[in-house]
Amino acid sequence: MKIITCLKEVPARDARYELSNEGTGIKESDLTFEINECDEYSLEEALKMREAHGGEVTIVSAGRQRAEKSIRKGLAMGADRGILIRDEEGQLNSPHAVALALAEVLKEEEYDLILAGTQSDDWSYAQTGVLLAQLLGIPHATIVMEIQADPTQNRVKALREMESGWFQWVELPLPSLLTVQAGISQVRYASLKGIMQAKKKEIRTVELSELNLDLDSAPQVEVLRVYFPEAEKKAEILEGTTEMVVEQLVEKLRKEAKVL
Amino acid sequence: MSEAIYVLIDHSQGEIRTTSLESLVTGQRMAEDSGFSLHALILGHQVRSLADQLATRKVESVVWVDDPKLRDYDPDVYCEALSQILTENPPHILLMGHIYQNIDLAPKLAAAINKGLVTDCIGYRKVEEGFVFVRQMFRNKLNADVQIRSASPWIVTLQPGSATVDDLEEGSAEVVERSADLSTVEVRRKSLEAFEPIKGKVDLSKAESIIGVGRGIKKEENLKIIEALAEALDAEVAASRPVVDNEWLTRDRQIGSSGQTVAPRLYVACGISGAIQHIVGMKNSNCIVAINSDPNAPIFNIASYGIVGDLFEIVPALTKKLKGL
Numbered sequence: 001m002k003i004i005t006c007l008k009e010v011p012a013r014d015a016r017y018e019l020s021n022e023g024t025g026i027k028e029s030d031l032t033f034e035i036n037e038c039d040e041y042s043l044e045e046a047l048k049m050r051e052a053h054g055g056e057v058t059i060v061s062a063g064r065q066r067a068e069k070s071i072r073k074g075l076a077m078g079a080d081r082g083i084l085i086r087d088e089e090g091q092l093n094s095p096h097a098v099a100l101a102l103a104e105v106l107k108e109e110e111y112d113l114i115l116a117g118t119q120s121d122d123w124s125y126a127q128t129g130v131l132l133a134q135l136l137g138i139p140h141a142t143i144v145m146e147i148q149a150d151p152t153q154n155r156v157k158a159l160r161e162m163e164s165g166w167f168q169w170v171e172l173p174l175p176s177l178l179t180v181q182a183g184i185s186q187v188r189y190a191s192l193k194g195i196m197q198a199k200k201k202e203i204r205t206v207e208l209s210e211l212n213l214d215l216d217s218a219p220q221v222e223v224l225r226v227y228f229p230e231a232e233k234k235a236e237i238l239e240g241t242t243e244m245v246v247e248q249l250v251e252k253l254r255k256e257a258k259v260l
Numbered sequence: 261m262s263e264a265i266y267v268l269i270d271h272s273q274g275e276i277r278t279t280s281l282e283s284l285v286t287g288q289r290m291a292e293d294s295g296f297s298l299h300a301l302i303l304g305h306q307v308r309s310l311a312d313q314l315a316t317r318k319v320e321s322v323v324w325v326d327d328p329k330l331r332d333y334d335p336d337v338y339c340e341a342l343s344q345i346l347t348e349n350p351p352h353i354l355l356m357g358h359i360y361q362n363i364d365l366a367p368k369l370a371a372a373i374n375k376g377l378v379t380d381c382i383g384y385r386k387v388e389e390g391f392v393f394v395r396q397m398f399r400n401k402l403n404a405d406v407q408i409r410s411a412s413p414w415i416v417t418l419q420p421g422s423a424t425v426d427d428l429e430e431g432s433a434e435v436v437e438r439s440a441d442l443s444t445v446e447v448r449r450k451s452l453e454a455f456e457p458i459k460g461k462v463d464l465s466k467a468e469s470i471i472g473v474g475r476g477i478k479k480e481e482n483l484k485i486i487e488a489l490a491e492a493l494d495a496e497v498a499a500s501r502p503v504v505d506n507e508w509l510t511r512d513r514q515i516g517s518s519g520q521t522v523a524p525r526l527y528v529a530c531g532i533s534g535a536i537q538h539i540v541g542m543k544n545s546n547c548i549v550a551i552n553s554d555p556n557a558p559i560f561n562i563a564s565y566g567i568v569g570d571l572f573e574i575v576p577a578l579t580k581k582l583k584g585l
């Protein structure tokens with residue numbers, strides 16, 4: 001099975017954000033970056049499928065040069081090779097633009113299955129995977145909790161999470177695209193051997209400018225302003241030593257909120 | 261003709277989904293602010309009664325598309341039907357709820373007709389050149405105002421809970437039947453059985469007090485400090501999704517959009533960041549206490565009382581204090 005996994009690099013979970021000077025984004029210089037959470041899970045699923053059915057796992061990521069580090073981490077977990085679509089200027093500034101770039105590169109690749117995450121932990125669009133499937137003309141399923149591939153029959157079964165605790169199995173012909181939900185398995189760690197091997201694996205860099213994308217014809221969504229949300233009812237923060245805050249809290253829960 | 265706003269009405273098992281009614285409330289407001297006409301759009305098979313229900317709301321018309329192929333959701337069929345409707349007589353905006361089905365559908369539709377899509381909006385503002393939409397991102401720590409610059413129709417999905425169904429205005433409208441030619445659509449996704457995993461034994465909706473525990477607890481063994489606090493408060497223990505994914509607690513204790521919805525008198529969130537999918541399950545609690553080491557954690561935006569600190573110090577101290585009362 002030839003499997004492509006999409007990987008986005010996002011600011012680390014514990015990042016403290018500062019707004020950029022233009023106010024339409026964040027300052028990236030002081031942040032550390034990591035693999036988007038659900039993309040780790042889709043990579044894990046891809047590696048399990050390769051173990052079961054043979055084949056190849058390719059990571060594709062559009063982003064700045066620094067994303068190479070995250071691709072390398074995926075290679076250390078066991079992926080075979082990587083493709084970085086280098087967008088140093090951040091021209092791919094909407095999910096539609098990213099999907100167009102991914103589609104352009106993947107048109108040249110052979111694949112049976114493409115995996116993406118359900119949503120990114122930075123801009124949280126929950127769009128890119130489905131846009132990509134439509135641009136490539138392949139069927140898709142979203143918010144997938146379990147995958148059962150059957151490459152000999154040219155099909156894949158996927159368990160979709162649905163509203164109010166319902167689940168549904170769907171079956172798609174290959175090639176197709178699935179968006180994977182975070183937390184559905186245990187993600188493996190890179191072994192020391194894996195890390196050593198990853199150093200020798202190929203990461204092909206494609207410059208965005210080489211792709212000749214007509215981004216102006218893509219739908220345009222402009223970010224006017226990024227800001228810290230105003231709280232609906234900002235919490236009263238209790239201050240002091242542990243003993244003091246606990247004391248205050250109990251007092252307030254009894255006298256003000258009357259819940260004790 | 262003035263410009264139109266369409267609201268896609270989702271339904272399941274003969275009932276209109278709450279999120280669609282919420283979207284209709286937002287649609288009513290947008291129509292009022294802009295002078296655009298508002299239309300409810302319902303796809304399905306033999307759902308005339310639902311179209312009639314919608315006709316008692318303040319909308320200009322109910323557009324009803326009936327086709328046996330629309331009985332159950334399929335992305336290829338629904339995308340084709342909506343593409344036809346949006347191209348033949350394009351509205352300015354198509355609104356829909358940001359629910360699982362539309363997460364599956366909306367980007368496909370946007371790519372199929374090459375139009376702008378803004379997802380998971382919590383609100384909008386009317387400006388001179390149209391509408392600005394507000395969305396949450398960066399793990400709910402930041403908001404953005406965004407505007408679609410390319411040609412309409414625009415597709416916009418709205419976060420569940422972003423409006424209140426009680427605000428829906430009554431009216432009377434005609435039901436207009438429209439057809440879509442679905443004869444050539446190739447259905448590629450086969451839907452197999454749907455099931456609801458056996459509901460758990462724990463019914464948290466009756467609990468007076470709940471201690472919610474999140475990924476900040478770090479290890480399963482550490483749960484004992486949470487259990488001790490729960491005992492001191494005579495509370496139930498609940499959790500965010502990652503705790504349940506790690507199997508530290510059972511699925512029936514998960515709070516949120518894919519878990520239970522609760523509104524106890526007291527909810528103590530320990531090491532929970534406050535992602536929207538968690539918040540929707542507990543934000544109506546009477547009193548919310550948040551204990552988190554990150555002063556910028558979004559949970560503090562909905563809590564009544566907050567303690568910025570290490571839960572491994574605060575929780576045992578709180579337990580001790582309560583036991584001493």
Ligand SMILES: Cc1cc2nc3c(=O)[nH]c(=O)nc-3n(C[C@H](O)[C@H](O)[C@H](O)COP(=O)(O)OP(=O)(O)OC[C@H]3O[C@@H](n4cnc5c(N)ncnc54)[C@H](O)[C@@H]3O)c2cc1C
Nearest residue numbers: 474475476500501516517518519531532533538553554571
């Ligand atoms: C379709 C979909 C459905 C979902 N459904 C749900 C759902 O039903 N319920 C749900 O909960 N989530 C759901 N999620 C996941 C949700 O988006 C978040 O990922 C999740 O809620 C985060 O859980 P958390 O707050 O425990 O973890 P994190 O976001 O990792 O937060 C951990 C927090 O602990 C704090 N912390 C760390 N150490 C300490 C310490 N020593 N003391 C105090 N604080 C500490 C950190 O500052 C951080 O704020 C869903 C996601 C999707 C995409």
Ligand SMILES: Nc1ncnc2c1ncn2[C@@H]1O[C@H](COP(=O)(O)O)[C@@H](O)[C@H]1O
Nearest residue numbers: 006007062116117119120125126127128
């Ligand atoms: N720049 C990118 N490069 C590779 N994959 C991406 C990129 N952006 C988004 N994706 C994929 O699309 C998923 C959903 O992202 P989003 O639409 O931003 O919520 C992510 O989890 C990734 O798998």
